[in-house]
Amino acid sequence: WQGSYIGTETLRLVEFTAFVEQQGEQDACKQQHRFVHIDPTPTSDSPLEVVDVRQIYDKFPERGGGLRDLYDQGPSHAFFLVKFWADLSFPLPEEEPGGTGGAFYGVSSRYEGPRALTLSCTSKVCSFGKQVVEKLETAEPPHWEDGHFVFQLQRSPLCEYLINFIRKLRTLPEKPMMDSVLENFTILQVLRDQETEELLLCVAFVFEVSASERGAQHHIYRLGRD
Numbered sequence: 001w002q003g004s005y006i007g008t009e010t011l012r013l014v015e016f017t018a019f020v021e022q023q024g025e026q027d028a029c030k031q032q033h034r035f036v037h038i039d040p041t042p043t044s045d046s047p048l049e050v051v052d053v054r055q056i057y058d059k060f061p062e063r064g065g066g067l068r069d070l071y072d073q074g075p076s077h078a079f080f081l082v083k084f085w086a087d088l089s090f091p092l093p094e095e096e097p098g099g100t101g102g103a104f105y106g107v108s109s110r111y112e113g114p115r116a117l118t119l120s121c122t123s124k125v126c127s128f129g130k131q132v133v134e135k136l137e138t139a140e141p142p143h144w145e146d147g148h149f150v151f152q153l154q155r156s157p158l159c160e161y162l163i164n165f166i167r168k169l170r171t172l173p174e175k176p177m178m179d180s181v182l183e184n185f186t187i188l189q190v191l192r193d194q195e196t197e198e199l200l201l202c203v204a205f206v207f208e209v210s211a212s213e214r215g216a217q218h219h220i221y222r223l224g225r226d
Ligand code: G9O
Pocket: 018, 035, 036, 086, 107, 123, 125, 133, 135, 156, 157, 158, 159, 160, 162, 166, 187, 207
């Protein structure tokens, strides 16, 4: 598990997408815009750079199941940090206050591993290091594909907090203003074997806005502590 991907010997993140989908104006097709995306192809084979987990303690709850507690419990090789440069450049139609203009905001993720298990995913959305939303989901029962089990959480609707957050962020006039709001916005995802509660992966997400012509980007780090 030394490659440039998020994963251990028990579970690997293969794909992750947060998106908005809306009906095209000209045709009957749905148009999808990806805010953030991790694709199945690792960018290189070289080991990931390590970030000291203590540097990001204050961006997440620390105690009571927060990042510091989780890291203390380990296993430490299951902890990762993803910096996303989110693409917010997609034009959305006029939306009435409190509505989504008929658009669907969702997140899909796909994992693989050697064991058939029930995969649970807890997501904590944090503002100024404090949890504002927590969501617990269970992946679809795994299916066997190409020599491993595949786990999917498909088209999970984004919570209202996140939808409103993205929509408000888009109204800010400049990237530096959006980035300064995003300095205090983080998400922590913990994946466990639901039966044994074994921690399989813990991924901390931090954000900036992508320069519009570059599209969504990301960089993956391993979290460590000496
Ligand atoms: C700049 C903001 C981009 C937002 C990206 C959202 C990433 C979504 C990560 C998963 C969150 C799951 C929790 C959830 O849906 N709560 O509703």
